[in-house]
Amino acid sequence: MAEWSGYLFLILKGAVTTVELTVLGCMLAFVMAFLGGLGRLSRHFILRAIATTYIEFFRGTSIFVQLFWAFFVLPLIGIPLSPFLAGTLALGLNIGAYGAEVVRGSILSVPREQNEACTALNFSSWQKMRYIIMPQAFILMLPTFGNNAIELLKGTAVVSLISIADMTFQPQVVRSQTGNTTMPFLTILVLYFLISLVISTSVRGLERRLSQGLDVTKA
Amino acid sequence: MGGSDQPIIKIDKVSKSFGSLNVLNELSFDVEPGEKLALIGPSGSGKTTILRILMTLETIDSGHILVDGEELWHIPGNGGLVPANEKHLHHMREKIGMVFQLFNLFPHMTVLRNVTAAPMLTQNVPKEQAEKRAMALLDMVGLADKADAKPAQLSGGQKQRVAIARALALQPKIMLFDEVTSALDPELVEEVLNVMRRLAEETDMTMLLVTHEMQFARDFADRVLFFDAGRIVEQGPPKEIFSNPQEERTRTFLKKVIAAGHAI
Numbered sequence: 001m002a003e004w005s006g007y008l009f010l011i012l013k014g015a016v017t018t019v020e021l022t023v024l025g026c027m028l029a030f031v032m033a034f035l036g037g038l039g040r041l042s043r044h045f046i047l048r049a050i051a052t053t054y055i056e057f058f059r060g061t062s063i064f065v066q067l068f069w070a071f072f073v074l075p076l077i078g079i080p081l082s083p084f085l086a087g088t089l090a091l092g093l094n095i096g097a098y099g100a101e102v103v104r105g106s107i108l109s110v111p112r113e114q115n116e117a118c119t120a121l122n123f124s125s126w127q128k129m130r131y132i133i134m135p136q137a138f139i140l141m142l143p144t145f146g147n148n149a150i151e152l153l154k155g156t157a158v159v160s161l162i163s164i165a166d167m168t169f170q171p172q173v174v175r176s177q178t179g180n181t182t183m184p185f186l187t188i189l190v191l192y193f194l195i196s197l198v199i200s201t202s203v204r205g206l207e208r209r210l211s212q213g214l215d216v217t218k219a
Numbered sequence: 220m221g222g223s224d225q226p227i228i229k230i231d232k233v234s235k236s237f238g239s240l241n242v243l244n245e246l247s248f249d250v251e252p253g254e255k256l257a258l259i260g261p262s263g264s265g266k267t268t269i270l271r272i273l274m275t276l277e278t279i280d281s282g283h284i285l286v287d288g289e290e291l292w293h294i295p296g297n298g299g300l301v302p303a304n305e306k307h308l309h310h311m312r313e314k315i316g317m318v319f320q321l322f323n324l325f326p327h328m329t330v331l332r333n334v335t336a337a338p339m340l341t342q343n344v345p346k347e348q349a350e351k352r353a354m355a356l357l358d359m360v361g362l363a364d365k366a367d368a369k370p371a372q373l374s375g376g377q378k379q380r381v382a383i384a385r386a387l388a389l390q391p392k393i394m395l396f397d398e399v400t401s402a403l404d405p406e407l408v409e410e411v412l413n414v415m416r417r418l419a420e421e422t423d424m425t426m427l428l429v430t431h432e433m434q435f436a437r438d439f440a441d442r443v444l445f446f447d448a449g450r451i452v453e454q455g456p457p458k459e460i461f462s463n464p465q466e467e468r469t470r471t472f473l474k475k476v477i478a479a480g481h482a483i
């Protein structure tokens with residue numbers, strides 16, 4: 001039993017790595033989602049082209065390939081990344097590309113009349129976006145953002161391929177050392193589920209708080 | 220600029236099409252400072268389009284519009300006039316406010332914030348002063364007790380009164396009202412009309428009103444313009460237009476409106 005608690009500790013250490021990857025990946029994805037989504041809605045052709053290329057490229061190629069590029073190919077062109085950084089980058093850029101489409105769609109689904117009210121009240125386009133459109137669009141983004149964050153959590157498992165000792169990596173160590181298969185994999189099954197539960201619960205809580213007293217369609 | 224001897228709005232041969240649909244055809248009319256103008260006419264005759272053009276929500280294809288002595292859609296350039304840029308439009312919008320048929324309140328903001336947002340953001344009015352002015356306006360429209368409510372908690376009539384207070388908070392010289400009661404339940408119409416009556420009596424704002432409320436137009440307006448197919452068919456003091464219309468089309472329209480249950 002003492003021995004098992006040692007192995008459990010190993011798995012929990014992997015869990016910490018997974019959570020760190022998830023949090024940092026989500027932060028990058030969040031930023032990229034807004035850059036990409038706003039870029040696609042930009043008046044400037046160049047920004048639209050860059051954003052569209054980013055989104056299509058990262059949605060159209062596999063997260064595995066992106067990870068291998070970040071870790072194995074970038075060093076060849078003089079950009080060596082630590083495994084952790086490569087993992088964060090690949091995950092954040094990949095999920096950010098999906099998030100960008102969510103940002104774009106949500107902004108577009110705020111009724112046109114809200115834009116017109118802003119013009120009538122003489123808001124600048126920045127003020128309109130910042131104070132009127134984005135707060136309403138953000139609430140619409142949240143449910144899909146929650147799903148994307150859980151996708152990213154599940155995606156973190158691929159980083160064990162570049163030898164990061166995450167939550168998927170560690171049970172395999174335990175298994176090879178103890179020969180016990182069920183316990184370590186059952187443990188991470190439960191842990192993954194718990195982490196995703198934390199994500200979905202907090203996103204839903206945030207959504208509820210932000211949409212309090214709100215009735216977007218009847219405003 | 221803006222002398223009282225010149226019209227506050229001068230619409231000069233303005234044309235506007237949506238695709239192949241010609242909505243306004245070389246339309247011209249003037250509005251005097253402080254005048255209360257009612258625009259009536261069948262649906263699709265271009266009344267909303269005129270207000271939207273004045274609010275810079277639609278562009279014009281040709282013609283000129285002067286507001287308070289300044290070109291609305293043009294600025295000097297290239298030795299003549301060129302299309303206005305955003306900076307000029309921003310300057311011109313200071314003079315004009317608009318109230319919409321469907322209120323268009325900001326659903327994520329309280330009533331008070333709906334009214335203070337624009338003065339604070341676009342005129343740099345300090346928060347305290349903006350709130351004081353907003354509370355006075357909410358009081359004027361009878362909604363001071365709703366300052367902390369969200370729009371979703373209000374009735375249609377209350378929403379529209381907030382929308383009026385919101386537009387007034389920017390202290391425009393000209394107010395545009397586009398069928399502001401037509402989305403309301405009948406029993407809520409009067410509370411909104413009362414606010415507008417007060418505005419007409421207590422301020423010297425220029426007001427342009429598109430409406431199907433003929434009784435109200437008759438009391439409220441200094442002048443009525445009857446539109447059909449993007450042209451002014453007939454205009455004059457309400458008494459003349461409603462009691463003694465000269466044009467066949469005006470008569471037909473008024474008959475239809477009465478048949479539809481709008482008393483005159």
Ligand SMILES: Nc1ncnc2c1ncn2[C@@H]1O[C@H](COP(=O)(O)OP(=O)(O)O)[C@@H](O)[C@H]1O
Pocket residue numbers: 237240242260261262263264265266267268269
């Ligand atoms: N954005 C638009 N695109 C296409 N057609 C439009 C648009 N806005 C208005 N129209 C058309 O222009 C005509 C005049 O519309 P409008 O000014 O709203 O008339 P009214 O307010 O007198 O009912 C209508 O036939 C309407 O369908």
Ligand SMILES: [Mg+2]
Pocket residue numbers: 263266267268398429
């Ligand atoms: Mg209309």
